[in-house]
């Protein structure tokens with residue numbers, strides 16, 4: 001099969017022929033038709049080992065090739081949270097996959113996978129959100145953040161979203177009571193002690209010190225930054241958002257994908273790029289810059 005990958009840190013991406021995949025027990029193979037791009041892909045690109053062909057990518061919507069011993073069927077359309085996605089075949093397992101819900105476009109299906117699973121775990125596992133609590137979401141217009149805003153709002157939280165000035169309206173449209181611009185306001189002054197729960201899903205979890213200021217004493221701070229423990233002066237519980245197996249990806253996707261299909265969960269997706277070498281290269285250029293909407297590669301089919 002053909003795959004897109006790289007032999008050196010930061011590329012360039014090249015096409016290569018690699019061995020076909022065959023499912024082991026509990027696995028099945030999928031032909032990707034759409035692939036979602038994430039910051040993790042960018043990191044994989046930048047840290048690719050010298051001299052070993054690396055195929056990044058994790059978020060796939062595609063067609064089952066060989067169901068192996070699973071209950072999936074050949075030709076069935078699925079979402080799969082997997083590895084080495086930039087290829088003609090990927091391996092998946094039932095606990096990380098979901099049959100494509102009716103009415104869900106492949107681009108949206110690929111776009112919801114990592115952001116959706118992450119947002120769902122943040123709201124339902126890492127954070128403890130009670131109705132009526134004030135939840136501050138930093139990075140509120142990002143892939144993960146826009147979903148966190150909507151899921152926390154659905155739990156009855158009063159959400160304040162932090163995003164750039166140009167994204168204030170979008171954050172309110174997603175359900176936030178108000179939006180605050182990080183590039184046009186002093187967050188530490190405007191939001192000091194305002195959050196029962198502060199969720200930082202901004203790029204790289206930037207700004208831990210201001211997150212702690214925004215969290216009320218005894219509150220909770222959940223962040224994608226690599227910090228954990230307690231901020232003792234304010235008795236804040238700090239939780240790092242880390243990859244987790246429970247609840248499974250399949251459970252989170254089953255809760256989210258039908259809602260994206262029926263429009264009750266809004267997902268911002270950029271115009272799809274072609275699932276070609278040139279499309280992949282362009283997608284990774286955009287990944288490293290401010291961009292609007294999830295980046296997705298879609299195969300001509």
Ligand SMILES: NC(=O)c1ccc[n+]([C@@H]2O[C@H](COP(=O)([O-])OP(=O)(O)OC[C@H]3O[C@@H](n4cnc5c(N)ncnc54)[C@H](OP(=O)(O)O)[C@@H]3O)[C@@H](O)[C@H]2O)c1
Nearest residue numbers: 039118139141142143144163164182202203204224241243
């Ligand atoms: N640990 C995990 O399991 C896990 C899983 C998924 C993602 N992540 C991490 O979570 C982060 C967000 O991922 P994503 O896919 O949602 O990225 P994304 O779609 O690119 O969104 C990132 C957001 O960060 C915001 N931002 C940038 N600088 C900021 C600042 N100084 N203050 C406040 N917000 C700022 C941007 O806001 P504007 O667009 O309004 O400028 C943008 O919307 C990344 O670091 C990613 O690696 C972790």
